[in-house]
Amino acid sequence: MNKLALSDDILMQLDKPARYIGNELNMVKKDPSKVDIRFAMCFPDVYEIGMSHLGIQILYEMFNRRDDVYCERVYSPWPDLHKIMKEEDIPLFALETQDPIKDFDFVGITLQYEMCYTNILQILDLAQIPLWQKDRSDQDPIILCGGPCTYNPEPIADFCDLCYIGEGEISYDALLSLYKDMKHVGNYTRAEFLRKAAQIPGIYVPSLYEVTYQEDGTIAAMTPRFADVPEKVKRQVLVNMDEGAYPTKPLVPFVRATQDRVVLEIQRGCIRGCRFCQAGMVYRPNREKSLDLLKTYAKEMLDSTGHEEISLSSLSSSDYTQLPELINFLIDDCCGDGVNISLPSLRIDAFSLDVMSKVQDVRKSSLTFAPEAGSQRLRNVINKGLTKDDILNGAGMAFEGGWQKVKLYFMLGLPTETEEDMRAIPELANEIAARYYEIPKDKRNGKCQITMSTSFFVPKPFTPFQWAPMYEKGEYLRRAKIVNDTMKEQLNHKSLRYNWHEADVTVLEGLFARGDRRLAKAIYEAYEEGCMFDAWSDYFDVDKWHEILERNGISLDFYVYRQRPLDEVLPWDFIDVGVRKEFFVREWKRATIDQVVTPNCKMQCSGCGAASFGGGICFEGKN
Template identity: 65%
Template sequence: MRKLALSDDILLSVDKPARYIGGELNSRDKNLDNVDIRFVMCFPDVYEIGMSHIGIQILYDMLNSREDTFCERLFSPWVDLDKILREKNIPLFSLESQEAVKDADFLGITLQYEMCYTNILQVLELSQIPIYANDRGEEFPIVIGGGPCAYNPEPLAPFFDIFYIGEGEVVYDKLLDLYKECKKNNLSKHEFLLKAAQIDGMYIPKFYDVTYKPDGTIDKFMPKYDKVPNVIHRVVVQNMDTVSYLSKPVVPFIKVTQDRVVLEIMRGCIRGCRFCQAGNVYRPQREHSLEYLINYAKTMLDITGAEEISLSSLSSSDYSQLGKLLEFLLEYTKERGINISLPSLRIDAFSLDVMSKVQDVKKSSLTFAPEAGTQRLRDVINKGITEEDILNGSMEAFKGGWNKVKLYFMLGLPTETDEDVKGIPKLCEKIAKNYYSIPKDQRVGKVSITASSSFFVPKPFTPFQWAKMETRDEYLRRAHLVKDTMRQQLNQKSMKYQYHDAEVTLLEGLMARGDRKIADVIVSAYKNGAMYDSWSDRFSMEYWNKAYEETGIDPDFYTLREREINEVFPWDFIDCGITKSFLIREWNTAHKDKITPNCRQQCMGCGARKYNGGVCLESAN
């Protein structure tokens, strides 16, 4: 029996002790004496959320396929165990070997969401690893970060040795081979990092200097050494079927946030929504073949015994083989009583036909994302759907037996007016009227329309990266305007409205577009008590307001200021695949209330072709 890092007394005193013991079905077990590299993969949130993330599972499986490497998992300990570890001076440990994280070769941290940044400091501190990279000697692991937030790594730059820019399957093998070679030749960490900097996608913050203008904006971003590149090129998988699919997913002991098999059908998106970072940084669209996905689905469902399979992509409707894939899944899952989940479908006849087949027994709610309440604003954000699409789609859904609709919107989008805001409840009213225009004997009870709005956050590498945010009070005023206007609608009793936390939104915006100065704010807030900021019951703005005072940082400089077109951004040294000139063009087009054709309709020369052998999948079709 494995020796656990925590005593029975401690495990019995904390909530959900299964978070910390490992040993699940398909978790790996290797002898540390027989491997060259110990790689601890961390998701800086609780076990249930981290184990729902397919990226962690893919990298875990991929790295453990190397005989010379033992990849182990690590998640943020909940506040009860956090307190015990500090009081008893127990160093944070990995799930598989239960050995101290600080003794590993690498600590890889997934950067999935800005509101997890203080948890990164928690993991480092509990691991007894110095928070600042410059304070770590040769005895500490190399701390590497990757994921969506790595596209602006600067607010976290002082804490990391390396940032991996791009998709994890591409150059990890090259990096680990280099590490083995350097270790064999007794090279220092500094010498290894200098060599690692020459691998595409590897950004080593300590090798770059940043200077600022008197107004606080960036003047220059320069490498310190000749062998360090001026530009970091992201790395992407060109042929998706060359990626070894996840053959042995770890099956958790306890129920996780998304307890289902996730089938990634493609990466990238053809749509070009101007607010969407993922739709830009994951270009070009790349699909898995039908054969690959059928084999993958069979393997995953048979191994896990899951009761649900979800198709994962940014726009599932755009997968060219969706019809044939669903034919297989419907037949395969029906015999086994497995549900099919289809997120990211568009509002069109094809999607509704697909949904009717998948939900032929129980009609659950349909989810649409109009994003804006008026057609003008949907054109500004390049959503690519019309009000007619929304109304026709909802009517077809109602005729097909649905009576519950969820609608997702954003408030605070560039050029938004009060008329756009009031357009949200007015659109809900039109949808409700659609339902009640159907003969009573053909309806399924009353219609239920739930509208939710988040507040807009400008993200790097989007056409809206120049946009300003609104103040907390202004965000709330707009949310209340939606609520008040909804009460004026004839069918108000059929509608519900909810909105996101405005303070969390502004904090997310600060870190999304922040520079290295923001690192001091994160440290100060963490020392004040900030942790698990993505959890509403744990978040306190007081910690952050105190941090602003202690560091002298004005958050409004990063959130409320519209950027000049020629301003140097903290992430301008990264080549994410699309050109800045394309983003500028889209920013200007947005202010003309015009849409841009999607990639399937016309190639707009965004720059992503160079990442697919000179040809984009969509422009080639």
């Protein structure tokens, strides 16, 4: 391995120098001179966040299985190192070899959150790679973006060479092989490679499309510049989950990561159909991993990492068909070694509580419910499929089982929301607290604590709510005040607590989530004026952002606050996620007009279109 890119003197000046030295347990080591392709896998946030991301671990494993590829990692340097690298002219480097990533073939950037967009430019700037796609030469790396935010890549399209739409297990091999072949033949040019890459399923090349606009500012059309460039880019889906790569020897960081545990992905997709949830829509259909494979993975990962906790990863763990068998295996074969089991995304029912009582210390833990809305009417609007009786009965069983702390997650600003819906949030919390005090005193563990948290709803692409309007900061805060004031009126108010999300961040997130290419210049100027780590409240400068947006003629009224008509051309309409737009329109109307629930996929196929991928629970339903 090469000498560290940062001297001891520099490392001693940093808050957490272990973020930058590499050599973690299970790190892949190869000889760079013996591979054809060097790939820098980038997470545009701090090391602790990026090291907790399962997607990067999967791709790191998959790419490094190829003898001709060396996949290394890079994360956003924290502001203390950023300043030093700019002053000392130190190019951004990969952790594995400490080599500058500007000398690599690819820089792959995973986009999990819209508020990390300026950090994309930080990565490119520190790497000494031209920020704008149009300014790169044949000697610069190919900049490739993937992840959930690429379901609308348009705000950052001018910074990307390629975007990957869908699950990485499908088309990355074809892309890497194309690049290798062109390099070996000797006829490689950046332009020719991008042209050929656009013909690989799931690969979007923004520079090969022209966007035109109507007089009112809406999009008129998005047109390929060449006949061999597809009009629609189709999301790629791994049908058989047992056939995908998985990191049985995941990286173990020196710095404590946000999620410091083994992560066992049990399935992808979700049967529930919540109308606000992008992941639940774009990861359709629901696909499970086999029980035997999960047992093998669990043992191997615990043995190879030394972690003392294993977490089940899924959008809705309770819907995994063989969950009881998997849990019993983990309890019988893993917990005996001092290993804890984390069970997120569970519905609170008798089985789940029984399991949690076996794997958690109830005196230290709290239970989490996500009703999302306080009233039954609004839960029907968002298709939550959860009744008040479900919530109260679950809480009652939890209290009787020894729990006394409950966290409740809600959203404010949902379509059709009324003041009655807002007041219903603390009223529901009050009823949950009342259920606790119905238990005899000798069976309680002191006072209960019910914590309500509200985020502000952000409409996301490829959801039935993608046309919905958002609100200004003041309106969001007014709604939070209604919840807070109503909480103080409740009989059990001393047992209730309330937290709410920052409204400023919500508005900007909504702008980036549904924006188009005209935002790129504002994002560029924001970075140039010091905006980075916008997802971190200590660094987010809302006044600077608003000044830059105004200077660039970016109207929040146009991009954020207006309701879009159903026939408007949306910036992401060129992507085919497999779920029909007609389905989203139908669900929007069922929410806002009929206010009724659509049965989940196990109860009844709703004909969303995801069956076209094959596999998954909806495959036998009508298409």
